[in-house]
Amino acid sequence: MYDNNNIFAKILRKEIPCDKVYEDEFSLFFNDINPQAKIHVLGIPKIKCENFSDFVSKTDDKIINEFFKSLNLVINKLNIKEKGYRLVSNTGDDGGQEVPHFHIHILAGEKIVGIK
Numbered sequence: 001m002y003d004n005n006n007i008f009a010k011i012l013r014k015e016i017p018c019d020k021v022y023e024d025e026f027s028l029f030f031n032d033i034n035p036q037a038k039i040h041v042l043g044i045p046k047i048k049c050e051n052f053s054d055f056v057s058k059t060d061d062k063i064i065n066e067f068f069k070s071l072n073l074v075i076n077k078l079n080i081k082e083k084g085y086r087l088v089s090n091t092g093d094d095g096g097q098e099v100p101h102f103h104i105h106i107l108a109g110e111k112i113v114g115i116k
């Protein structure tokens with residue numbers, strides 16, 4: 001069950017601040033507090049969903065579409081399309097997920113080797 005007190009839920013409710021990169025009606029992108037690369041941005045949808053599978057299976061198609069369009073927009077905004085980047089979504093214990101709100105890591109700005 002979705003934990004309303006997870007840190008990203010608090011960020012979405014503006015109970016704690018974030019270093020915002022981009023926001024629209026459906027999603028929020030912000031810098032990771034503990035960056036694992038020169039560029040490390042997290043993207044989250046503004047709905048209650050725990051992980052990638054929940055997001056894709058329980059969410060309205062329009063919201064899924066808008067989220068991935070915004071992700072691509074942020075990739076363009078970060079100017080990393082040409083040099084490349086890594087997208088990661090950790091899920092569950094084996095995936096090493098720490099925050100139980102679906103999120104995508106955007107890692108870039110240097111060669112990404114064996115992290116996150």
Ligand code: AMP
Pocket residue numbers: 007018030031032033034035042089090096097098099100
């Ligand atoms: P994951 O292991 O995929 O669940 O990743 C959670 C990520 O959230 C980690 O990279 C943390 O550094 C990051 N994180 C935790 N708290 C915050 C916060 N308040 N603001 C920004 N990033 C955070």
